[in-house]
Structures are given as C-alpha cells and as structure tokens.
Amino acid sequence: xxxxxxxxxxxxxxxxxTAFTIDDNPLLGKWEHSGKSQGQPFNLMAIFRAxxxxxxxxxxxxxxxGVYHMNHDTLYIAxxxxxxxxNGTYKMEFFGKLDSLKFHVIQDTCVxxxxxxxxxxxxxxxxxxx
Amino acid sequence: MIxxxxxxxxxxxxxxxxxxxxxxxxxxxxxxxxxPILSRTTKISCASCHKEEFAFADTSAVSLGVHxxxxxxxxxxAMNMSLQVAFxxxxxxxxxxxxxxxxxxxPIEMDLPxxxxxxxxxxxxxxxxxxxxxxxEAANSANLAKALSAFERTLEAGDSPFDDWRLNxxxxxxxxxxxxxxxxxxxxxxxIQCHFGPDFNDVEFRSIGLYDGKALRDSGRACVTKKxxxxxxxxxxxxxxVAITAPYMHNGMFKTLRxxxxxxxxxxxxxxxxxxxxxxxxxPIGLTxxxxxxxxxxxxxxxxxxxxxxxxxxxxxxxxxxx
Numbered sequence: 001x002x003x004x005x006x007x008x009x010x011x012x013x014x015x016x017x018t019a020f021t022i023d024d025n026p027l028l029g030k031w032e033h034s035g036k037s038q039g040q041p042f043n044l045m046a047i048f049r050a051x052x053x054x055x056x057x058x059x060x061x062x063x064x065x066g067v068y069h070m071n072h073d074t075l076y077i078a079x080x081x082x083x084x085x086x087n088g089t090y091k092m093e094f095f096g097k098l099d100s101l102k103f104h105v106i107q108d109t110c111v112x113x114x115x116x117x118x119x120x121x122x123x124x125x126x127x128x129x130x
Numbered sequence: 131m132i133x134x135x136x137x138x139x140x141x142x143x144x145x146x147x148x149x150x151x152x153x154x155x156x157x158x159x160x161x162x163x164x165x166p167i168l169s170r171t172t173k174i175s176c177a178s179c180h181k182e183e184f185a186f187a188d189t190s191a192v193s194l195g196v197h198x199x200x201x202x203x204x205x206x207x208a209m210n211m212s213l214q215v216a217f218x219x220x221x222x223x224x225x226x227x228x229x230x231x232x233x234x235x236x237p238i239e240m241d242l243p244x245x246x247x248x249x250x251x252x253x254x255x256x257x258x259x260x261x262x263x264x265x266x267e268a269a270n271s272a273n274l275a276k277a278l279s280a281f282e283r284t285l286e287a288g289d290s291p292f293d294d295w296r297l298n299x300x301x302x303x304x305x306x307x308x309x310x311x312x313x314x315x316x317x318x319x320x321x322i323q324c325h326f327g328p329d330f331n332d333v334e335f336r337s338i339g340l341y342d343g344k345a346l347r348d349s350g351r352a353c354v355t356k357k358x359x360x361x362x363x364x365x366x367x368x369x370x371x372v373a374i375t376a377p378y379m380h381n382g383m384f385k386t387l388r389x390x391x392x393x394x395x396x397x398x399x400x401x402x403x404x405x406x407x408x409x410x411x412x413x414p415i416g417l418t419x420x421x422x423x424x425x426x427x428x429x430x431x432x433x434x435x436x437x438x439x440x441x442x443x444x445x446x447x448x449x450x451x452x453x
Contacts (some may be wrong), residue, residue, distance in 0.1 A: 040212060040283075047296075047297070047299075049299070051207070055296045055297075057296075057328070058213065058299060058327075058328040059212075059213070059286070059328065060288050060293065060297060060369075061289065061293065061328035062292070062293060062296045062297065062328070063326065063327050063328040064326070065296065065312075065316065070283065080316040080317060081322055081323075081326045116357075
C-alpha cells in the first residue's frame with residue numbers, strides 16, 4: 001500500500017513536469033508579425049527561449065526583454081517595462097503545422113504589451129537552439 | 131586593358147552618383163543634407179552639426195551655426211528617427227518633415243528662409259533636374275522637406291553587439307560586464323522606466339531635474355505647451371550609439387557617460403534645488419562602482435558596428451568591455 005502511495009505521488013509530480021518539456025513547447029523559437037504603422041511598414045518579432053526568457057523586436061531592434069512560462073495553452077508573461085512582478089495572461093492559439101499563433105488576452109493591464117500582441121497572428125521563423 | 135576597364139567602371143559609377151537621373155528621394159535628401167547651399171552663408175549644412183562619424187550628432191555642448199552663432203541646445207543624433215513621434219528636445223515638431231525645415235530657418239543655425247532655399251534650388255542646374263526626376267515638379271518647401279526626411283529615415287542603426295546578443299543569442303557578442311549592466315538597466319537602475327523601446331526612449335517628456343530656474347533655465351517642453359507641469363521636461367534621449375554622442379543632455383552639461391550615471395545615481399549631489407523633477411529620481415540608486423562600470427559597458431554595447439572604430443579611438447572598448 002505504501003509502495004502504491006509513493007508511486008502515485010511520484011507519478012503525480014512527474015506528469016506535470018513532463019507535460020510541457022522543452023521538446024514539445026510549441027512557443028519556443030522566433031515568431032514574426034508584419035504590418036504598417038503611420039504609413040510605414042514594420043516588423044515585430046518575438047524570441048521565446050527554453051530558459052523562460054523572451055525578447056521582442058521592432059524592425060530587428062530589441063524593445064522588450066522579459067520572462068514567460070506556459071501552462072498548456074496559457075501564456076504568463078512579465079517584463080521590467082510593465083512590471084516584472086506582474087504577469088499578463090494570454091490564451092495562445094496555435095494553428096497550421098504549429099507554425100502560426102495568435103495571442104488572445106485573458107488579462108493584461110499593460111497597454112503596450114496588449115496592443116503589440118492581442119489578436120495578432122505571428123508566423124514561426126526558426127526553432128530556438130536553447 | 132584592365133586599367134582601362136577599371137577606369138571606365140570608376141567613371142561610370144561616379145557619374146551615376148552625380149547624375150540627377152539616378153536619384154531617389156533618399157539620395158536626393160542625402161545630397162541636400164550635406165550641402166551648405168541650404169544656409170545663408172553657404173558654409174553650413176545639416177551635416178555640419180549632425181556629424182556622420184558621431185552618429186549624426188555633434189561633439190560640443192551646443193553647435194555653431196552661421197557666423198559661428200551659438201546654439202542653445204545640444205544637437206541630438208539624427209539617427210533612428212523612423213520610430214520617433216516627437217522631434218527636438220521640446221518636441222515642437224511632430225513629423226520629420228516638419229523638423230527638417232526648422233533648422234534651415236533658425237537664425238542661429240542655418241538662417242535661411244525656406245523661400246530663399248527653394249529659390250536657390252530652383253536656379254541650381256543640378257537640383258533643378260534632380261527635383262524633376264524625383265518629384266516630377268520643381269523644388270518647393272514640401273518636397274524639400276520630403277527629401278530630407280526620406281534620407282533621415284534611412285539612418286537606422288540596429289546592428290550593435292547588444293542586438294547581436296539578443297537577436298542571435300550570441301553570448302560572445304558582449305562582455306559579462308555589459309550583460310550585468312543590462313540587468314541593472316532593467317532592475318536596480320530603473321533606467322527602463324523611461325528608456326524603453328526599440329531606440330531606448332519612450333514617447334513621453336520627463337524632467338530629470340535639470341531645471342532650477344537659476345543656473346539651469348531652459349524649461350524645455352513648457353516652452354511649447356506653456357504648461358507649468360511641463361517645466362523642465364525634455365524628450366527622453368534615445369540611447370543607441372550614445373557612447374559616441376557626448377556630451378549629454380539638452381545642454382550638453384555631462385561630458386561622459388560616467389558623469390551621466392553619477393548624476394542619476396544621486397541627482398541632488400549635482401543639482402541640489404531642481405524644480406519639478408520626476409519622482410522616479412527622488413531616491414538615490416546606490417550603485418557600486420562596479421555596477422556603474424557594468425551599466426556603462428551595457429550602454430557602450432548599443433553602439434552600431436559601423437562606429438566600432440570610433441569607440442576604439444575613444445578607448446572605451448579597449449578598457450571597459452574587457453571586464
């Protein structure tokens with residue numbers, strides 16, 4: 001009985017940990033969105049790394065750096081520009097061959113981050129090596 | 131035979147650049163930017179103050195215009211303007227086109243009425259042809275502004291060691307000191323509160339305490355808005371290439387990056403009775419000397435690779451980046 005209990009505890013701890021391994025985190029990599037602002041074309045890119053950090057780029061210029069984690073299809077994201085103690089939360093919709101994604105805000109008081117992501121479709125570029 | 135061929139190629143390429151027929155808005159704007167035809171004395175061009183080798187900024191606290199008339203504010207870099215929404219330290223221009231013609235007319239800068247500038251261009255054989263080629267009309271104030279701003283929009287710099295580190299995950303691109311400096315920038319230093327965005331500046335106007343009504347009398351944004359709340363507020367400076375655009379601030383009062391960092395670390399030590407200073411600067415940061423060096427190294431890492439030689443000459447990369 002004790003053995004079954006220990007095994008159950010072990011499995012219940014192990015399963016969530018392996019539920020989202022590096023290998024099957026679909027958010028890893030470089031994602032790109034192109035558009036126009038004030039009549040000028042722009043390119044938004046996000047790099048999500050296996051170590052839980054991310055960077056955002058406008059026209060290949062870094063403009064935000066922060067941390068994130070995924071729980072199934074929910075993204076928790078924070079950065080020092082908004083408040084590094086506050087996580088914006090987004091439902092991530094992946095489609096195609098997991099090479100396109102769309103952000104859907106669940107809750108995020110950070111206006112800039114919300115405007116840059118909510119409802120926008122990003123296409124995958126390259127899988128991050130880390 | 132080879133020499134003849136090379137010579138021919140050289141002649142053709144030279145005449146291709148000089149020929150109005152091959153111009154675009156951007157290259158016409160480049161020609162105008164460097165041409166003193168746009169100043170009363172025909173001795174000052176935009177590039178006289180916006181020096182290309184210093185990321186299109188100047189090396190003095192204020193610049194000298196026609197007849198060596200002294201400016202009143204530090205010449206900011208003309209690079210990385212595409213994503214900006216306000217121009218000049220007080221934000222009096224809201225488009226690059228608007229910005230482009232103001233120094234032309236300023237008596238202490240180029241001192242040339244726009245109508246006179248346009249007339250000169252219309253009577254200059256090269257520009258007469260050039261404006262026809264590019265705009266299909268004679269030179270006028272609108273297309274003059276368009277050409278200058280089109281050129282300025284090409285001055286984007288996003289290829290620094292820092293960009294290489296973050297975009298390409300190249301850990302060897304910057305020193306460990308610069309990486310620590312980036313962390314300080316985002317945390318203890320609170321720099322990110324104002325200096326965020328692709329060019330490391332926000333769209334707001336902020337007062338960092340460089341107005342006291344006595345020795346420091348430039349009220350900045352308030353000159354434009356006439357609002358008391360804007361007294362002492364200035365456009366937040368962009369930080370790309372900041373290591374080669376000394377001196378710093380709207381009046382060029384800080385000669386080095388270290389002086390800037392020392393100021394932010396404890397503003398009251400430098401300007402004791404500032405008026406309307408942002409509350410973000412109320413508490414001294416308490417940076418150690420190593421942290422200041424790390425922060426400085428991070429700022430140095432924002433220098434575009436095309437200016438690497440300029441950094442070497444300043445001795446910055448030889449010493450600080452090794453830490």
